[in-house]
Every structure is written in structure tokens, then in C-alpha cells.
Amino acid sequence: MNILDQIIEHKKKEVEDRKSLYPVKLLEKSIFFATQPVSMKKYITREDKTGIIAEFKRKSPSKGIINAHAGVERTSIGYMQAGASALSILTDKQFFGGANEDLTTARKYNFCPIIRKDFTIDEYQIIEAKSIGADAILLIAAVLDPERSKILTAFAHSFGLEVLLEVHDEDELKKNLDVGADMIGVNNRNLKTFEVSIDVSKRLSALMPEHVVKVSESGISSPETILELKKYGYRGFLMGENFMKHSRPDEAAMEFMTELRKQETVKQHA
Numbered sequence: 001m002n003i004l005d006q007i008i009e010h011k012k013k014e015v016e017d018r019k020s021l022y023p024v025k026l027l028e029k030s031i032f033f034a035t036q037p038v039s040m041k042k043y044i045t046r047e048d049k050t051g052i053i054a055e056f057k058r059k060s061p062s063k064g065i066i067n068a069h070a071g072v073e074r075t076s077i078g079y080m081q082a083g084a085s086a087l088s089i090l091t092d093k094q095f096f097g098g099a100n101e102d103l104t105t106a107r108k109y110n111f112c113p114i115i116r117k118d119f120t121i122d123e124y125q126i127i128e129a130k131s132i133g134a135d136a137i138l139l140i141a142a143v144l145d146p147e148r149s150k151i152l153t154a155f156a157h158s159f160g161l162e163v164l165l166e167v168h169d170e171d172e173l174k175k176n177l178d179v180g181a182d183m184i185g186v187n188n189r190n191l192k193t194f195e196v197s198i199d200v201s202k203r204l205s206a207l208m209p210e211h212v213v214k215v216s217e218s219g220i221s222s223p224e225t226i227l228e229l230k231k232y233g234y235r236g237f238l239m240g241e242n243f244m245k246h247s248r249p250d251e252a253a254m255e256f257m258t259e260l261r262k263q264e265t266v267k268q269h270a
């Protein structure tokens with residue numbers, strides 16, 4: 001069993017447990033108080049933003065512990081002050097050390113789009129995402145067939161949530177172009193082998209129609225890479241480890257985005 005299979009096996013049990021612990025009726029009470037959703041699609045395409053979706057993640061299967069001490073409040077506020085377009089908050093506990101409370105904390109301190117980064121396989125998780133204040137959810141093509149992705153996308157939309165649909169190869173992309181997702185994310189990391197290559201984003205960009213809002217995910221560690229990916233039509237850039245590996249991810253994000261803006265200005269005047 002590869003790590004993705006293990007995560008999904010665990011997730012199925014977790015979802016059933018949560019359904020009995022926190023029934024939908026209970027979640028609906030929080031939905032009533034939820035704020036109006038903020039469009040991630042709009043924010044990542046705004047000219048005054050960097051397009052960076054800055055991620056809060058404590059650990060991952062491929063890297064182990066990345067940062068056990070950073071706080072969500074300071075990090076998320078710092079990410080937004082640095083110029084991020086959106087926040088990505090890992091809520092999976094078992095494999096990424098996250099929690100729903102991380103997202104509610106980020107929501108409390110930031111008016112910006114927040115994507116709930118988890119392994120969504122069930123409608124219940126979409127209601128849960130809404131109830132904790134998310135604006136968008138992630139769907140991973142490698143663990144869902146396109147028909148199921150279509151159903152979950154429509155369900156998310158019925159709650160005002162946007163969908164970032166993640167693919168890693170040509171086959172997944174072709175099968176999922178029509179599921180109705182708001183953004184398509186190309187994960188540069190193979191979630192089965194952990195191999196990372198920005199070339200995956202470059203290769204798949206040619207297969208996506210112009211109107212698709214494209215997001216490149218994982219392994220981005222330099223402003224030069226972002227400028228390069230922009231040439232391939234990418235508008236969003238999901239970055240986690242590059243910030244989280246520092247003791248102050250907020251400061252690392254500020255330094256990175258300042259340098260990105262500097263390089264963009266130089267390019268515009270060249």
C-alpha cells in the first residue's frame with residue numbers, strides 16, 4: 001500500500017467516527033454563523049497579489065517534522081502581510097499534524113481566501129469545511145474517479161465553496177477537465193513516490209485550455225521558479241515547506257515575496 005492508499009484508508013475511518021461524534025445537524029449550527037466565502041480564484045488572479053497560496057503544515061509523510069513550534073495566528077497573519085493571495089491550512093492530524101482548530105484560528109485573524117487542505121472523499125467533509133470557515137476545498141484526482149469529483153464539486157458549490165482539483169499526470173488532467181472545478185492544480189510532487197519536478201507543471205500546462213485558472217503545487221523554492229511558471233500560464237503557486245522549514249515562516253515569506261516583487265519590477269522595466 002502506498003502512502004496515498006494509507007491516508008485514504010485512515011480517512012474513511014476518521015470520517016465515519018466524526019459523523020457520529022459531530023453529526024451534520026451540529027455542524028449546520030456553525031454554518032449559520034459562517035462568514036461570506038471569499039473567492040480564492042479571484043484573489044490568485046488579482047494583479048496586486050503574488051498568486052502565492054501560503055501553506056501552514058507542521059509535518060508531511062515525505063519530510064517528517066517540518067516545524068513543530070510555529071503558531072497559526074502569527075504565521076497566517078504574516079503570510080498575508082507578506083502579500084500571499086490565499087492561505088492553505090492542513091487539517092489532517094494523523095499524517096500532517098494539523099487540526100480543524102488551525103483553520104478556525106486562521107479564519108478568525110484573516111479576511112482572505114482559505115483552502116482547507118485535507119483528503120476529501122465524502123460530502124460530510126465539505127459540510128465540515130464550511131462549518132470551520134473554509135472558502136475552498138481540495139479534491140485529489142488520484143483518489144477519486146471523475147464522476148465522484150463532479151458530484152463533490154457540485155456539492156461544494158452548493159455551500160459556496162470553491163474547488164481546487166489536483167492532478168499529477170496527463171491522464172488525470174484529461175479525465176477531470178470537465179468536472180466543474182474552479183481551479184486546476186498540478187502537483188509537482190508524485191504523491192506515491194514523493195519525487196518532485198517543476199517540469200510536471202510545465203508539461204501539463206499545454207493541455208489546459210486558456211480559461212482554466214492554473215495552480216502549480218509543491219517544490220517551489222525560488223522567485224525565479226514562479227516567474228518561469230508564469231510564462232506557462234500559472235496564476236497560483238502553492239508553497240508550504242519553503243516557508244515552514246524556517247523557525248519564523250512569516251519572516252521567510254516576507255523575504256521571499258519582497259524578492260519576487262523586486263524581480264518582477266526589474267523584468268517589467270527590462
Ligand SMILES: O=C(O)c1ccccc1NCC(=O)[C@H](O)[C@H](O)COP(=O)(O)O
Pocket residue numbers: 003004055057060061062063187189191194217218219220238239240241242
Ligand atoms: O508532501 C507530502 O509528503 C504528501 C504526501 C502525501 C499526500 C500529500 C502530500 N503533500 C501535500 C502537498 O502536495 C503539499 O503540502 C503542497 O503542495 C505544498 O508542497 P511544498 O511546497 O513542497 O511543501
